[in-house]
Amino acid sequence: VSSRGHGGGEAWPPHTACSAGGLEVLYQSCDPLQDFGLSIDQCSKHLQSNLNIRFGVILKEDIRELFLDIALVMKGSYVLNFSYPICEEDLPKFSFCGRRKGEQLFYAGPVANLGLDIPEGKYQVLLKLYNENRATVACANATVTCS
Amino acid sequence: VSSRGHGGGEAWPPHTACSAGGLEVLYQSCDPLQDFGLSIDQCSKHLQSNLNIRFGVILKEDIRELFLDIALVMKGSYVLNFSYPICEEDLPKFSFCGRRKGEQLFYAGPVANLGLDIPEGKYQVLLKLYNENRATVACANATVTCS
Amino acid sequence: ASCEAIASSDRMCTEREVNRTYSCGHLGLSELPDTLPNSTEVLEFSFNFLPVIQNTTFGRLLNLTFLDLTRCQINWIREDTFQSHHQLSTLVLTANPLIFLTERAFSGPKSLRHLSLIQTGITSLEFLPVHNLDNLESLYLGSNRISSIQLPRDFPTEKLQILDFQNNAIHYLSRDETSSLHQATNLSLNLNGNDIRGIEPGAFRSTVFGSLNFGGSLDVSLILRGLQNSTVQSLWLGSFVDTDDQHLSRATLEGLCGMSVHSLSLQKHHFSELSSATFQCFSGLQELDLTATHLAELPAGIETMNSLKKLVLSANKFEDLCQIQAANFPSLTHLHLKGNMKRLHLGVGCLEKLENLRELDLSHNDIEEDCCNQQLQNLSHLQSLNLSYNEPLGLQTEAFKACPRLELLDLAFTHLRVRVPESPFQNLPFLRVLNLSHCLLDLSNQQLLDGLPSLRHLNLQGNHFADGSIPQANPLQTVRTLETLILASCALSSIHQEAFRGLETLSHVDLSHNSLTSTSIEALSHLKGIYLNVATNSISLISPRVLRILSQQSTINLSYNPLDCSCSNIQFLTWCKENMPKLEDTEEMRCATPPSLRGARISDVTVSCGITAVGLFLLI
Amino acid sequence: ASCEAIASSDRMCTEREVNRTYSCGHLGLSELPDTLPNSTEVLEFSFNFLPVIQNTTFGRLLNLTFLDLTRCQINWIREDTFQSHHQLSTLVLTANPLIFLTERAFSGPKSLRHLSLIQTGITSLEFLPVHNLDNLESLYLGSNRISSIQLPRDFPTEKLQILDFQNNAIHYLSRDETSSLHQATNLSLNLNGNDIRGIEPGAFRSTVFGSLNFGGSLDVSLILRGLQNSTVQSLWLGSFVDTDDQHLSRATLEGLCGMSVHSLSLQKHHFSELSSATFQCFSGLQELDLTATHLAELPAGIETMNSLKKLVLSANKFEDLCQIQAANFPSLTHLHLKGNMKRLHLGVGCLEKLENLRELDLSHNDIEEDCCNQQLQNLSHLQSLNLSYNEPLGLQTEAFKACPRLELLDLAFTHLRVRVPESPFQNLPFLRVLNLSHCLLDLSNQQLLDGLPSLRHLNLQGNHFADGSIPQANPLQTVRTLETLILASCALSSIHQEAFRGLETLSHVDLSHNSLTSTSIEALSHLKGIYLNVATNSISLISPRVLRILSQQSTINLSYNPLDCSCSNIQFLTWCKENMPKLEDTEEMRCATPPSLRGARISDVTVSCGITAVGLFLLI
């Protein structure tokens, strides 16, 4: 449904995940089929170790297993690639692990985080959530501006 | 939504509410905007006093108060008119009383009933559920055949 | 009010109030119709199709105060959607499958006061944005999958008056969760249909509620223990046909001693081992509702309810009114006992201790006896008496003399057997409202309504006059103070021109569902500016004389009459066209003759009776 | 498999298996495309728009066995919808807003075995029809608003194997409710995400479960008490990051004594007052999962787990492997300890009591030491060892001599420091699988893979050969039994023609993500019928000689290569057209040259190099 009326070529609109404390995070879904919702609480360039997010999406795929790949790009080149397992067969970290294709997923709660100060600058972050078959669950291009 | 693709003039399809034990109850929604679902358990011409039904509908209106009018027609003339209050301000009989316009309502449970044997024959029953403003919540033409 | 339709790609919104209020429900719209004026303030746009709403969706309706978007398939609300709607005060989003709400989803309105998020798939209150809800007064969250009432951090509760969690999955209330509610004063919290299984001790300590609804919860004693040290204006602990009820005992209700409750309902529960001790903790109550609690009698000697003001004992199974042991409740001002499951006998003087009683409702009780002075002994302050929907009552002269201060008397659908030639209602100097609808009265009795010097409102619906006619001499002539007169469904075929002569203050006359022709309207020739309902009669032609009488009234309902649309009636038809705003239910003002125009709406007919007298034409 | 597109009003279903399996998801379809063949058996039709389904909707697909209608906006399923689908075995209705299901909604199929009604708005199991579900094996009811697991009277449970209530509002389990499950033998019951607050004593007496999942429930001891006298193959009582965990003590776990459990998971809880007594009721267990239970050590002297076969201790915070007190578990065959939160020191002989150990997983543990004979002392029966994702390991000659029966060795992403010229893997006569991907190995060492006479599967992904080239003499020549060889991402630019000469049994070769041109493929000329992946290389022109080699293989992936689409490559292009079924990922086989065809799919290019040699044309 979310894709209804969204003709192929059109991009999803950019959203603000957070904007405060010298930190602005904008994102845009790069999944051609759907948009998703994200907001980050306690937005600040001094990232707290206890970071809470809100995240809402329709699952296009089962998520018996779910992984998050993060790539940090600065001035056009990859600075950091990071892969984080969220749901694994033998370690389903979150209560939503095991949800099925079609279900609505809303998560509000903590995310693992290093608790660091973000250096000033503008970063591109590519995020991709995918399942055990490497099928995309959500995908985002984010711009992080720290001033 | 339920009315989408349902062009004005078309009638809703007839449904079977129950068919067993010498009793058949067919019904058809007479609300131009929507259909509804109904089934009667323990279908029998010897109506038990403990009759259970299942009923599903989208509420077009608030039901702070809800009334059921039943008219029994035989050979074209009214035999019986009966009005039964379901939700009243000072006596909300059912747990769904107070639900709001737009909500989905599914009820499975007992209905007040006289516990009688239905005489053989074919009856037309007109049922109308309406709220405190006499706005129709559901409406049905039913045919009861007892053999 | 008239209803003008405005078209939009062949789907029509309905105008409820010019330039202000529009209904566009159930039209399958996927955008705002161009024909809706920019000035629209109240918009009902439910049951349409708007998967994404954004600033362009309602952008031009800058004056919106009320927006109902029930079941519009809304998945996404973009953050700028209501950016320009500074006046928006009520937003209804019921039954939309919302995927996510951004922090700024409700930014824009200067004072958003009422928000409905019923059945939007919410699983956690963290779904709610916090931004720009500082003025929120009502928040409806029913029929979601919420399991904790804990509001998000910083959620503004200062102005919150209604918080409705009906029909969610809340089963436990902890102190942490309830602490966010302490700032709201006099909150109405609705937890109906949540089957509460546990409350942390102290969760409601020192909290003041306007109302608390725990309807359908299985364990009344658990709720009461959980409410220790709280103050609740109105506490609803009832059960339903489709939920389990509980056997209430003295122990179950002990928790009431540790809290302050003004009004309590225990609808549909059972009492076990009922005795005066059951009510030991009821002394603080002002109002008690024991509807359908399977009571056959109340114990005598209850000493804790000396100050109870209102008692509701409806839908129980008393046999005799004395079984309510009225002496237990000497301060009662309101007693409601209706819909008793057995035929109720009124007895003699069963209520005589209720000297302060103002309102008594004994309707729907199958009462069949000679009434009412013996039964209502000592109720000298009674102002309102409802005996409607009972079996035949026999009435003597001055049948209500015991209650000289009666202002309202309702006898609707109760067959009255007036056993004397004089009026049974005589000497009720303060009676203002008398409902005698469907009482099978003999209306030829000229004295029927004697002695009612203050009567304003008289309902005689469903009673029949002899020969279907109101003669010049009739019982109405004696009630000269009447303002509202209902004579609907009285099988009338004519009214004498002088029948209402003495009634100078009438402002509302309902003559609908009779067989009257237009000449009967002449009986109203002395009245001006009234509301007149003559729907469903036999009015066909309307003479210039009658038209003059209609012209001087304020609102007229002429629907469902066999109106003539030939040139014989041209003056009336022309008048209609010019007086649409004054006419009610014009949709159903239709032509019966000539055959070519049968069924056509008066509003669709074009008048054209020149010298050539060709007739009238239907204009589609 | 190839992917042919079939068109339907400009929306395309994807053919997965000719005439049998089709995917039509996310196409906004409101009816079945005409192009779907009547023979379709498996239909994925999710994320479309079908508010009402009835017998005409899928009527002509009489052979349907699997139908996925996830999120199709289905409100109504008419009673004759599946009347002609006798073969239908799986029906997925996830995320449809069903208003009502008639008693006969699922009639038709002779054996409907799997039914998903996840997130369909169900509030009560009475919503389920009973008719024609006698063969039901799996019933998925997750993410609804169900508060009681009581199935409707007469609901057939004889064949039920999976009953999934994930993420509902079930908080209490009574004997009445569970009694309907007694007929199902070996049921898997999933109550994950239901926060169970109460279980009636005896509710599960004498019930045998295949698996029971109470994940996210707050009170482990309550669950265990509720399960008295039951038999459970696999019991999952874990917690999550986003749900509260519990402090487990000896008392909490006492309930285990009264039931029979084969396998238990307590993921993410805490232990308080951990001692050998904590485990007093664990004697019946065969498998125990203590993943992420914040353990720094296990107590010594646990006597109740003598017969435990499998122990999972992943994601804890041991410092030293000896802290797991392996002597407590003398019968262990499987030990998994991966993702330790601290750097794990392997110690010396910490596992020496585990003589029966078959499988050991120590991956993701930050291990950094010289390995492995001392550490793995006495594990002479070990068959599977996982040391992947650790820090640099130093390896001596015959580094795994302590485990002579190893069949699988995984060292992926662990930097290996081979300290001797001989092979550290020598003398592993049973080793079948060796994963050395991303180990930063020196592949010029000819002896690296000596002494592995049974090796079938070798992964060298991400390791680099000197000069980006595999010479004729290379360590692969010694492993002549290889079937699968992964050389992806090895920065290869060439392979000597004779590099794989001795490898006659290869059946799967992955050379993707290198910089190879087509000539390197000549190294495979002696192989037939293999799967060959050369995706993401630098292959442009393919000579007739190489084409002959490709022709003799069974599946080839050539995607993401800069293919030349000029007439120089005409033979290859023609071959492609004729061999589509053999080619993998043809969507991404695109032209790089000539510039006019850059980016075009090979499958869209039309070959036309006659005498006039005009070139190739893009066919849309």
Ligand SMILES: [Cu+2]
């Ligand atoms: Cu829809």
